Amino acid sequence: MTMNFKNAVFCAENAKIDMEIEHPIYGWIPFTADPNDVEQHGRDLYAAALASALPYVAPVYTPEQRRSMMPALSARQFWMAAANIDIDKDVIIDAIKAEMPDSVDRKMMIAELESGSFERLNPTIIDVMQLMEIPAEQVDDLWVWATGI
Structure with missing residues (x-):
C-alpha cells in the first residue's frame, strides 16, 4: 500500500x-x-x-523564550550558583533592606528566598538580580551551569 x-x-x-x-x-x-x-x-x-526531505533546522529562540524553558533550580543549586559569584543570602537580604522601603513587598521578597525551588522568570528572581546588578545573560549562564550540579 x-x-x-x-x-x-x-x-x-x-x-x-x-x-x-x-x-x-x-x-x-x-x-x-x-x-x-x-x-x-x-x-x-x-x-x-529520503531524497526530498528538507534538512533539520534548529529553532531560534529569543533570550526570553530560552529563559521560559529553563528548568527550576533546587534551593541547593540556586545558592551554589550564587556562591559561584560570591553572593550569599545575607548579601541579598542586606541589599533588599537597603533598597526597598519597609513594606510587605520587601518582606515577601525576603520570604521568597526561603523557597525550596526557584524559577528563572520568577519576578522576585528578576528583581533580585537587577538589584544585585547581575546581567540577565550572566544569570542565564549560571542557571544552565547550576542545572548540572
Whole structure:
C-alpha cells in the first residue's frame, strides 16, 4: 500500500524523517518515518522521502523564550550558583533592606528566598538580580551551569 506524504523534514538527529501522511480514514496526520521501522510502510515512507526531505533546522529562540524553558533550580543549586559569584543570602537580604522601603513587598521578597525551588522568570528572581546588578545573560549562564550540579 502506497501512502502519500508531504512536508518531509529530517529530525534533529537525522536518523528519521518527520512528515505528514494521507491516512485513508483520518486524512493528513503527522508521522515519523524510520529506516528501521518494524512495519514495512514505515520503511517504505522513509525511502520515498529520503531524497526530498528538507534538512533539520534548529529553532531560534529569543533570550526570553530560552529563559521560559529553563528548568527550576533546587534551593541547593540556586545558592551554589550564587556562591559561584560570591553572593550569599545575607548579601541579598542586606541589599533588599537597603533598597526597598519597609513594606510587605520587601518582606515577601525576603520570604521568597526561603523557597525550596526557584524559577528563572520568577519576578522576585528578576528583581533580585537587577538589584544585585547581575546581567540577565550572566544569570542565564549560571542557571544552565547550576542545572548540572
